[in-house]
Amino acid sequence: MKRVIVTGASGFIGRYTLPQLVQAGFEVHAVSRHPDPEPCEGVFWHHINLMDEQSVATLCSSIEASHLLHLAWYTEHGEFWHADENLDWVACSLHLLKYFVHHGGQRVVMAGSCAEYDWHGVGLCSEEQTPCNPATLYGVSKHALHQVAAAYCSNHQVELVWGRVFFLYGPGxxxxxxxxxxxxxxxxxxxxxxxxxxxxxDFMHVADVAEAFVALLASEVCGAVNVASGxxxxxxxxxxxxxxxxxxxxxxxxxxxxxxxxxxxxxTADATRLCDELGWRPTYxxxxxxxxxxxxxxxxxxxxxxx
Amino acid sequence: MKRVIVTGASGFIGRYTLPQLVQAGFEVHAVSRHPDPEPCEGVFWHHINLMDEQSVATLCSSIEASHLLHLAWYTEHGEFWHADENLDWVACSLHLLKYFVHHGGQRVVMAGSCAEYDWHGVGLCSEEQTPCNPATLYGVSKHALHQVAAAYCSNHQVELVWGRVFFLYGPGxxxxxxxxxxxxxxxxxxxxxxxxxxxxxDFMHVADVAEAFVALLASEVCGAVNVASGxxxxxxxxxxxxxxxxxxxxxxxxxxxxxxxxxxxxxTADATRLCDELGWRPTYxxxxxxxxxxxxxxxxxxxxxxx
Structure with missing residues (x-):
């Protein structure tokens, strides 16, 4: 049984992933701080604060998920670039990853950002060729988390996809x-x-962004992948x-x-990995x-x- | 009044820094998990677990330190290179930094490592010229912490020194x-x-390593500095x-x-920054x-x- 923990499940991308994850055959455990998210058939909700390490430990031990889709982060418009909360999200993401792996987790997809790339270079960001040189605390924090998560997952033979989100829009x-x-x-x-x-x-509809994340989770692709239309x-x-x-x-x-x-x-994004390796195309x-x-x-x- | 929080205060380097910090005019607040460290005149001991965020918050709010010397990490010989504890130390170091800054902290010195450098290149590691490309979870974790800490301190106009420790020996x-x-x-x-x-x-006596850290803390030097003899x-x-x-x-x-x-x-280490900018030389x-x-x-x- 594929069992997934989804964080940020009531967020902009997260809520779009839920029905798609159910459709893809996952037993879905959605994590949100908010007490009354929209109901979604086949989804188990867990209302916990990811900043509370003990709650995260209990969650992971009780679910024993095989998959983790970690979308939660501090995203207050205009604020998130330099907010102190970025430090908290690095810390709690590392705790989450550790407990997930300790309780048998096998495959992780985390949301990265185009803000990790060096923006001074050419405009097209390629996972393999464009250096990461983030100019903001947000970009630095995401990039640092990726490095630690990649080394940690490699030590534990756990698969990691780091989905770098570009620009998105859509209802909600x-x-x-x-x-x-x-x-x-x-x-x-x-x-x-x-x-x-x-x-x-590179703007992409949020339902497509969510679909790309679900496709990445269900695939065998690993490493950094731009989540964008190309x-x-x-x-x-x-x-x-x-x-x-x-x-x-x-x-x-x-x-x-x-x-x-x-x-x-x-x-803009080089979407070759998403298109060619995963064989995925946006709908909208x-x-x-x-x-x-x-x-x-x-x-x-x-x-x-x-x- | 210069008031410093020292973590890892009962550790190999930490215990050597304490009398030197007192000597340099700091009011010294030493943090250790161990209940009975050797007494050291003029040092206030705080026995807390740095992994407990609430304890860290309380510590920082009660001391309102101007300086932070963060030496604590997981260092179990042979184990630390790939230990999961590296994730916990990234997380708790970020919490510590945040609370220190929120309560008026002005200058931070943290212990980095030569393990952050790319070991495939030339043997001489220079802060400005040798790329960081750590091959171990320990090196990756230290390097990730440095990046986030540097961006965060820059946002808050807090001074940061990242002291990359090479090899050391000595009593204890x-x-x-x-x-x-x-x-x-x-x-x-x-x-x-x-x-x-x-x-x-590059091997250096632990008392010299400690002295270099204290000299860095008391100086106006900022950024990555190799802590080594050259x-x-x-x-x-x-x-x-x-x-x-x-x-x-x-x-x-x-x-x-x-x-x-x-x-x-x-x-080996290029020790130019330590020698020329700080004007410091090892004793032993x-x-x-x-x-x-x-x-x-x-x-x-x-x-x-x-x-």
């Missing part, structure tokens, strides 16, 4: 981030101030597509805000994904207006 | 390690089996010097044991240091024989 995203902020502004007929929009990024575009194009689809009086004003300091002009086009996301926010707004 | 060392194993074997008139002895290493010799020469000084019927049989797998032929010659160490073991043996 925190409202202050780029895509939802633009959608909501446009739906409210506002002028939405944005940065230059010249930044080239196709990229300017933020401006994404903004213009949202304007095209919403067609109201709202408008995105590119250049009204400064670009975030240290943000590279081009940050950007057009479809944005349409679905816009519909979700519209529905939410209607619900809100009705109350 | 664990009996199973090279120097004491040879001394005790020779004192017992035994044939002491050793590896080839061809390995070139002079090196073959293990064989150290063995021969011990035979010369003990002059008994015992003999060191080089080549009787295999060299440790993965051990580099030459592993190898000859003097070994003489003192042999005398210490002789005295111990006499005490043992008398009981």
């Amino acid at each position: 995203e925190t409202g202050s981030r780029f895509v939802p902020a633009v959608i909501n502004g446009l739906l409210q007929q506002e002028i939405v101030p944005c940065s230059s929009g010249q930044q080239v990024r 196709e990229s575009c300017r933020l401006r194009e994404i903004g213009e597509e949202m304007m095209r689809q919403i067609r109201g009086r709202g408008v995105v004003e590119f250049g009204a805000l400064l670009d975030r300091q240290g943000d590279p002009a081009v940050l 086009s950007l057009e479809q994904g944005l349409a679905e996301t816009i519909a979700w926010w519209k529905q939410r707004q209607e619900k809100y207006d009705a109350n | 060392e664990t009996g199973s390690r090279f120097v004491p194993a040879v001394i005790n074997g020779l004192l017992q008139q035994e044939i002491v089996p050793c590896s080839s002895g061809q390995q070139v290493r 002079e090196s010799c073959r293990l064989r020469e150290i063995g021969e010097e011990m035979m010369r000084q003990i002059r008994g019927r015992g003999v060191v049989e080089f080549g009787a044991l295999l060299d440790r797998q993965g051990d580099p032929a030459v592993l 010659s190898l000859e003097q240091g070994l003489a003192e160490t042999i005398a210490w073991w002789k005295q111990r043996q006499e005490k043992y024989d008398a009981n």
Whole structure:
């Protein structure tokens, strides 16, 4: 029986992985601090604080999972890059990994980040060729965790996949981030101030990101793998597509805000490992994904207006 | 008032730092798990388990130290290279650092290791030129901690020195390690089996290692600094010097044991930063240091024989 512990299970990516994991034949043990996540058939919920080492030890010993999908981290928009919480997440991730392995764990997938790569080089990030040289505490912390986890798993003959997440969007995203902020502004007929929009990024629908993680977990691929579509575009194009689809009086004003300091002009992913080794492709086009996301926010707004 | 928390205070290096720290004008708060360390005038002892986050938080909030000298780690001879405990020490070191900084800490010195360097390259390890590419879980863990600590301290304008320890010896060392194993074997008139002895290493007396750490703590130097003499010799020469000084019927049989797998032929330190930037030099010659160490073991043996 494949039995998986999923952390961050009520988070943006996590909640999308749950039905997919059930579908893939896993007995799913979802971990969340939040007491009332949306129910999902076939999922066992565990409401624990991952910062509490004793709770983590008890969880791992009671479940004896074969698989671990570790998505939880501190992700407060704008804050997470330099937050002290990054230290806590390195520490609790190491505890989690240790107890998981001590109780028979065999295969681990953890969420890394494109922020681990050296952003000063060329824009295309390759797992094997682009050096890691993170410029933020978040990137440094993820990268440090990867190194320790890789050495530890190697000592214990446990398989490790380190899935480096790039950019994502979709229903359920925190409202202050780029895509939802633009959608909501446009739906409210506002002028939405944005940065230059010249930044080239690899954006992927969150359901596809979740599907890639589940596919990685169920596969035999190991090591660092970029979790991205391999196709990229300017933020401006994404903004213009949202304007095209919403067609109201709202408008995105590119250049009204400064670009975030240290943000590279081009940050895109070499998705060869995901595509060729895993044989996986995203389902959503950007057009479809944005349409679905816009519909979700519209529905939410209607619900809100009705109350 | 300069107030320092010293971890690993009853350990091999730690116990030598205490009188030196008092001498240097620090109010010294020594942390150890052991209930009965040797008394040292002017030192306040705190018997806590650093693995217990709450104890660490309470310690840091009650002391409000300006300085932190973090020497504690898992060091069981032969075991520490690949021990799971390395993960716990990364985790608890991050907690310690966070609480120290939250309670006003200003300057941190932590013990790193020559095991962080890439041992496949040239034998001379330079802080600025030799890449870090650790081959063991111990080296990976120390290196990962350094990266996170450096990014975190930089965010908080806290000064960090990362002192990479090379090889050390002296009174009080664990009996199973090279120097004491040879001394005790020779004192017992035994044939002491050793590896080839061809390995070139930078050995420094533990009192000098401690003095270098205290000097670093009291200085304004920052970043990675090799804690080593800058002079090196073959293990064989150290063995021969011990035979010369003990002059008994015992003999060191080089080549009787295999060299440790993965051990580099030459592993020496560029000590320019310590010597030129800090202006520090070791006190002991190898000859003097070994003489003192042999005398210490002789005295111990006499005490043992008398009981």
